Amino acid sequence: MIWSNMETLDREAFRKIQLERLKKTVPRVYNNVPFYKKAFQEAGVEPGDIKTLEDVSKLPMTVKQDFRDNYPFGLFSSPQEEIVRFHASSGTTGKPTVVGYTRNDMDTWSECVARMVSMAGVTNKDTAQISFGYGLFTGALGLQQGLERIGASVIPMSSGNTKKQIMIMKDFRTTTLISTPSYALHMAEIAREMGVDPKTDLNLKFGLFGGEGSTEAMRNELIDSWGLFATENYGMSELIGPGVSGECEALCGMHINEDHFLPEIIDPKTGKVLGEGEVGELVITTITKEALPIIRYRTKDITSLHYEKCECGRTTVRMSKIQGRSDDMLILGGVNVFPSQIEEVLLNTEGIGPHYQIKVFKKGYLDKIEVDVELIDANLLDSFSLLEALRNTIKGRLRTVLGIDAKVTLLEPRSLARFEGKAQRVIDMRGAK
Amino acid sequence: MLVKQISIFIPNVKGSLAKLTSILVKNNIDIRAISVFDTTEFGILRLVVDNPEETVSILTKEGIVAKISDVLAVEPEDKPGSLDEIFQILSDNDINIDYIYSYVMRMRELPYIVLKTDHMEKAAKILIERGIKVIQ
Numbered sequence: 001m002i003w004s005n006m007e008t009l010d011r012e013a014f015r016k017i018q019l020e021r022l023k024k025t026v027p028r029v030y031n032n033v034p035f036y037k038k039a040f041q042e043a044g045v046e047p048g049d050i051k052t053l054e055d056v057s058k059l060p061m062t063v064k065q066d067f068r069d070n071y072p073f074g075l076f077s078s079p080q081e082e083i084v085r086f087h088a089s090s091g092t093t094g095k096p097t098v099v100g101y102t103r104n105d106m107d108t109w110s111e112c113v114a115r116m117v118s119m120a121g122v123t124n125k126d127t128a129q130i131s132f133g134y135g136l137f138t139g140a141l142g143l144q145q146g147l148e149r150i151g152a153s154v155i156p157m158s159s160g161n162t163k164k165q166i167m168i169m170k171d172f173r174t175t176t177l178i179s180t181p182s183y184a185l186h187m188a189e190i191a192r193e194m195g196v197d198p199k200t201d202l203n204l205k206f207g208l209f210g211g212e213g214s215t216e217a218m219r220n221e222l223i224d225s226w227g228l229f230a231t232e233n234y235g236m237s238e239l240i241g242p243g244v245s246g247e248c249e250a251l252c253g254m255h256i257n258e259d260h261f262l263p264e265i266i267d268p269k270t271g272k273v274l275g276e277g278e279v280g281e282l283v284i285t286t287i288t289k290e291a292l293p294i295i296r297y298r299t300k301d302i303t304s305l306h307y308e309k310c311e312c313g314r315t316t317v318r319m320s321k322i323q324g325r326s327d328d329m330l331i332l333g334g335v336n337v338f339p340s341q342i343e344e345v346l347l348n349t350e351g352i353g354p355h356y357q358i359k360v361f362k363k364g365y366l367d368k369i370e371v372d373v374e375l376i377d378a379n380l381l382d383s384f385s386l387l388e389a390l391r392n393t394i395k396g397r398l399r400t401v402l403g404i405d406a407k408v409t410l411l412e413p414r415s416l417a418r419f420e421g422k423a424q425r426v427i428d429m430r431g432a433k
Numbered sequence: 434m435l436v437k438q439i440s441i442f443i444p445n446v447k448g449s450l451a452k453l454t455s456i457l458v459k460n461n462i463d464i465r466a467i468s469v470f471d472t473t474e475f476g477i478l479r480l481v482v483d484n485p486e487e488t489v490s491i492l493t494k495e496g497i498v499a500k501i502s503d504v505l506a507v508e509p510e511d512k513p514g515s516l517d518e519i520f521q522i523l524s525d526n527d528i529n530i531d532y533i534y535s536y537v538m539r540m541r542e543l544p545y546i547v548l549k550t551d552h553m554e555k556a557a558k559i560l561i562e563r564g565i566k567v568i569q
């Protein structure tokens with residue numbers, strides 16, 4: 001169901017609200033955040049220069065490093081007494097990215113997630129098991145607030161302890177699973193090991209997956225494993241957490257809550273703003289946040305925007321499935337490759353499991369790639385030639401996306417790493433000394 | 434007239450054979466015949482054991498890819514040319530041998546020969562007709 005009438009406004013109404021809110025956000029950061037004042041001055045722009053929605057492109061962009069440089073509270077627009085919650089995301093190196101929320105921000109956040117879970121089909125009749133890790137991460141608590149707002153029954157399970165997850169899922173008659181796609185695959189595997197068929201012995205109807213990108217092939221794998229309706233959602237702590245956008249039941253992109261988030265697509269190399277339907281990096285300006293409004297945040301995610309009305313009835317702009325991250329993009333012998341393209345090939349190949357590991361390294365001046373997969377089809381053991389044919393099929397299909405030959409290694413089931421949170425399937429050793 | 438053999442996937446990873454044999458020992462599974470065919474990248478191990486179904490279910494639980502298939506076990510006579518005779522018969526009848534290995538039973542001097550061919554039933558029937566001893 002459509003949770004809010006803000007999801008069905010006509011385009012002109014959206015633009016009017018967005019401009020109004022942008023015009024309030026810009027002076028807020030200019031006057032409260034020295035980092036932004038300086039950045040505005042360097043870009044030669046003042047709050048008064050924002051007269052139309054398109055003027056947003058005159059504003060300076062914000063990147064993840066700016067959060068680190070201003071650790072912990074340097075980008076905040078509100079004083080501590082107005083902050084009611086902190087969250088943080090751990091970077092791989094150095095200090096975490098710290099974010100804060102005022103009471104109004106908490107309300108905005110819950111509202112955005114309430115819309116998102118309603119879009120996925122969840123109602124107050126559902127019991128939702130949250131298998132994201134709790135703690136400083138925004139994922140688990142963000143989903144919890146939104147689910148509670150629509151009246152669903154929440155099980156704050158957190159990630160890990162997978163056997164117990166399955167037991168609770170069975171005993172509490174969980175209908176909705178919230179997790180990363182890779183953890184959901186792992187959970188299905190453990191359930192089957194325990195003698196529980198996720199399709200017939202459980203009551204799952206909806207899977208809301210987020211926290212990491214996934215492909216259509218991964219979605220199909222999740223549907224096959226769990227027998228549920230799988231949607232994907234998108235968000236990041238720098239912007240609010242989960243709730244920036246999510247898929248509706250029509251499955252044709254993720255609706256952005258654009259009365260709160262103003263999206264643009266840019267060419268990641270030149271920074272030039274691209275048009276509707278063009279593929280580039282998603283840049284978002286938060287237009288209602290109080291504690292931590294962010295101007296033109298470079299998400300690094302590669303996607304495109306589509307404005308025509310959706311068959312679900314919503315008019316909010318849709319972003320297409322994330323094709324990859326501009327900083328995950330692998331350049332192999334001059335060819336640009338996203339790990340998602342490799343995943344698509346592997347998940348569409350019969351005989352192997354959905355888990356994989358990619359290793360990239362240099363041999364002399366040449367880029368080399370190794371792909372490890374798990375053999376699951378015992379019927380291929382009748383002869384060597386069947387196993388070799390499988391390996392050659394994978395190699396051949398990978399060659400069409402990679403442009404170079406990968407070394408493909410077949411391993412036993414369950415021999416590759418499993419992930420309870422965000423999967424780390426690509427190891428690029430080219431930077432290592 | 435056919436014998437059940439287990440085919441097992443052996444990745445080219447250090448310790449994979451040892452892992453397999455330790456599972457077999459732990460479950461008191463006697464190996465009657467074993468043979469490994471490998472390349473530099475992976476191998477297929479063939480086993481003959483007393484309880485193939487049970488063994489496959491144990492192995493599968495341990496995360497090993499294993500499959501039962503039928504093979505032909507013959508007992509060549511103790512005379513020169515006895516293997517040649519078997520191969521000639523199969524060849525004359527357009528039966529291809531995919532692979533072959535042998536195993537020794539206690540109390541016997543000569544090994545049994547295990548054969549995998551493209552037409553198993555036909556091969557067994559013809560060999561029996563020609564007086565070759567096929568293990569039941």
Ligand SMILES: [Zn+2]
Nearest residue numbers: 248250310312
């Ligand atoms: Zn829709």
